[in-house]
Amino acid sequence: MSNSNHRGKLCVVLSGLILSLLSVSAGAAEYMTPEYAKAEFRPKMMVLIPPRAEVIKKKVSSTEQMIEEGAVLEDATALVLKEQFDALGYQLRVLTADEVNADPELQLMVRNFNERYDADLAQVQSKPKDIRKRRFSFGDEARILAARLEADVLVVGRISASGATGGQKTMAFLLGGSSGHAALNLGIVAGDNGDLEGFFAYVNLGMSPDKIA
Amino acid sequence: MNIRTTLGCIAFLLILGAAKPVDAADKQAKERGVYDAVELTDKDYHLIETSAEMHDQFQRRGLRHSDRELEAWLQEVGNRLIPETTDFYQKYRFYLIRDPSPNAFALPDGQIYVHTGLISRLQNEAQLATLLAHEINHVAGHHGVLAYRSQKKKAAAGIFFSIAGAAAGGWGDLAGLMINYGLVTSIFGYSRDLEQEADVKGYELMLNAGYDVREMPMLFEILGEDFEGLHPRSKGKWSTHPDLILRGEYTSELAAGTPDEQLAELSLGDDDFRSRVRPVAVETVRDYILDDYPKSALELAQDLVEEDPEYAAGWVAAGHSYISLGARSEFADDKPLTDKEKRKQVKIRSKFTRDELQAQATQSPEAKTNIEDNLAAAEKAYLRALELDQSAVEAHAGLGEIYLRQEKYRDSARELMTYLKLRPEAPDRSIVMDDLRDISQKLKIEAGE
Numbered sequence: 001m002s003n004s005n006h007r008g009k010l011c012v013v014l015s016g017l018i019l020s021l022l023s024v025s026a027g028a029a030e031y032m033t034p035e036y037a038k039a040e041f042r043p044k045m046m047v048l049i050p051p052r053a054e055v056i057k058k059k060v061s062s063t064e065q066m067i068e069e070g071a072v073l074e075d076a077t078a079l080v081l082k083e084q085f086d087a088l089g090y091q092l093r094v095l096t097a098d099e100v101n102a103d104p105e106l107q108l109m110v111r112n113f114n115e116r117y118d119a120d121l122a123q124v125q126s127k128p129k130d131i132r133k134r135r136f137s138f139g140d141e142a143r144i145l146a147a148r149l150e151a152d153v154l155v156v157g158r159i160s161a162s163g164a165t166g167g168q169k170t171m172a173f174l175l176g177g178s179s180g181h182a183a184l185n186l187g188i189v190a191g192d193n194g195d196l197e198g199f200f201a202y203v204n205l206g207m208s209p210d211k212i213a
Numbered sequence: 214m215n216i217r218t219t220l221g222c223i224a225f226l227l228i229l230g231a232a233k234p235v236d237a238a239d240k241q242a243k244e245r246g247v248y249d250a251v252e253l254t255d256k257d258y259h260l261i262e263t264s265a266e267m268h269d270q271f272q273r274r275g276l277r278h279s280d281r282e283l284e285a286w287l288q289e290v291g292n293r294l295i296p297e298t299t300d301f302y303q304k305y306r307f308y309l310i311r312d313p314s315p316n317a318f319a320l321p322d323g324q325i326y327v328h329t330g331l332i333s334r335l336q337n338e339a340q341l342a343t344l345l346a347h348e349i350n351h352v353a354g355h356h357g358v359l360a361y362r363s364q365k366k367k368a369a370a371g372i373f374f375s376i377a378g379a380a381a382g383g384w385g386d387l388a389g390l391m392i393n394y395g396l397v398t399s400i401f402g403y404s405r406d407l408e409q410e411a412d413v414k415g416y417e418l419m420l421n422a423g424y425d426v427r428e429m430p431m432l433f434e435i436l437g438e439d440f441e442g443l444h445p446r447s448k449g450k451w452s453t454h455p456d457l458i459l460r461g462e463y464t465s466e467l468a469a470g471t472p473d474e475q476l477a478e479l480s481l482g483d484d485d486f487r488s489r490v491r492p493v494a495v496e497t498v499r500d501y502i503l504d505d506y507p508k509s510a511l512e513l514a515q516d517l518v519e520e521d522p523e524y525a526a527g528w529v530a531a532g533h534s535y536i537s538l539g540a541r542s543e544f545a546d547d548k549p550l551t552d553k554e555k556r557k558q559v560k561i562r563s564k565f566t567r568d569e570l571q572a573q574a575t576q577s578p579e580a581k582t583n584i585e586d587n588l589a590a591a592e593k594a595y596l597r598a599l600e601l602d603q604s605a606v607e608a609h610a611g612l613g614e615i616y617l618r619q620e621k622y623r624d625s626a627r628e629l630m631t632y633l634k635l636r637p638e639a640p641d642r643s644i645v646m647d648d649l650r651d652i653s654q655k656l657k658i659e660a661g662e
Binding site: 071 | 272273276279503564565566568
């Protein structure tokens with residue numbers, strides 16, 4: 001199979017994975033500020049920062065394709081989220097890694113924002129209900145990036161998937177097996193003040209879900 | 214202890230147990246002091262393929278630094294050191310990673326990455342050569358392959374690292390990638406024996422290339438500095454290896470054993486080393502501030518202005534660093550923290566958000582004085598930058614921020630407007646405009662309008 005065919009097939013499978021995650025309501029958790037929950041906060045332009053995915057296999061010797069799968073998973077996530085947000089009536093612009101890396105200034109802004117986001121992500125995951133109290137803000141890094149992208153909102157995605165075996169078997173179990181897990185969390189960050197307005201965690205688990213979001 | 218420190222400690226313990234060479238032929242080659250070629254199995258070859266893919270991944274995530282000129286120079290320095298290649302899969306390439314933690318690592322296929330946070334602290338090319346020679350020996354000695362053979366069946370460790378790496382976030386980004394792909398030892402360090410071997414053989418490479426081997430122990434001294442007094446930046450082997458002091462000692466002994474006539478022929482390398490890396494050091498100051506390590510930022514900025522008091526960008530960096538200290542004191546506490554207290558501090562850091570930590574700092578009795586002192590020092594630094602270079606526009610933004618905090622609204626407005634006038638496309642323009650709107654409101658209130 002050629003690389004592009006393989007990549008295309010993988011993308012279809014992984015898009016399915018993301019869709020399945022988004023549709024598994026039992027594993028979903030949603031946390032919002034009161035304004036966001038009451039739809040008082042209704043952004044016009046949302047920009048999806050290139051999502052970050054980690055595909056993990058249980059044996060270190062099964063690393064082949066993990067990087068490729070991770071990259072394709074990131075692209076697939078972006079595609080699926082675009083469709084989902086469009087369907088909900090939001091305008092979501094997908095910022096690609098190529099776009100970011102072609103512009104050193106933008107690259108730095110995205111890097112700085114991701115650093116800041118990830119620095120507080122553990123606290124968000126540990127006490128997501130605190131979003132209601134507006135405990136989490138990503139400050140100037142979010143504001144600067146949002147201003148540059150002319151975004152009301154930045155959408156940030158983090159995906160992790162783990163499996164026992166290599167290649168497409170991994171994908172099969174991710175879509176319904178029991179020996180691994182896949183998790184997607186989405187952060188909705190206000191562009192004007194950097195506050196975390198919403199945090200959504202979707203899990204499809206063979207492992208315990210309670211600590212993931 | 215936060216997740217990063219935990220990761221570092223557990224990684225080190227596991228690696229000590231996991232990364233011993235297993236092949237008898239390799240061991241013999243090591244004993245002869247010569248690295249023989251190591252034939253790869255199909256499974257080993259996955260490691261090489263994965264290493265090659267890592268480069269694209271670093272690019273995709275924007276981790277590789279954009280300064281190609283500096284990278285080309287790194288390659289030149291590296292080329293002087295690399296030994297004859299024994300295996301087709303080893304191709305030495307040298308890159309810069311934008312990451313303020315003091316670290317460097319080599320992948321088994323010959324990619325060698327130096328963090329901006331490490332190159333920024335080095336004083337001369339010979340110290341850089343010490344670092345590169347060490348990493349080159351990890352490649353030449355097939356240390357990555359040997360460690361991989363040993364650890365590849367250790368499923369539990371792999372999964373632990375993966376999950377912990379992902380959870381670490383931020384600093385865990387680079388580490389997390391490496392961990393996931395079986396390259397954990399590249400970044401966390403090899404066994405003590407292999408690290409020592411890389412140092413000792415590095416000495417030979419240094420001598421062959423004509424670099425002053427007396428600089429080798431200096432590297433470990435630089436790496437032993439703990440500006441925050443917390444040892445929080447501790448994920449990398451260069452910063453956490455428990456034997457930094459020991460490594461300093463045995464490299465000192467190696468240097469002391471070098472004949473005087475040979476030492477006389479060695480050099481520190483390029484006289485322009487510091488001016489080459491200075492812009493990267495300024496970036497590193499910003500990165501420290503972004504990661505809330507203000508004391509590390511200030512130390513580096515102070516080094517910059519000490520080495521060249523006419524370097525305006527260094528003064529601007531110092532100004533930014535003083536502001537980032539907020540209510541914290543520039544000076545270390547009289548009594549250094551015990552390990553237990555350090556662990557407690559690190560735990561506190563992991564429990565609260567950046568904003569909460571800064572708010573907590575303002576509750577201390579010294580907070581008001583510290584804030585006043587830091588803002589005064591920052592103002593002085595920015596004014597000095599502008600004296601040296603009128604085009605140091607960021608100094609105007611910094612002064613605007615200081616005066617705003619000091620409630621000198623007219624002065625603040627003047628500086629912020631100057632900043633926007635000189636840099637109309639400033640990336641933080643919208644934030645500055647918001648500040649100006651606030652100031653305008655406050656001035657109206659003051660005027661009783």
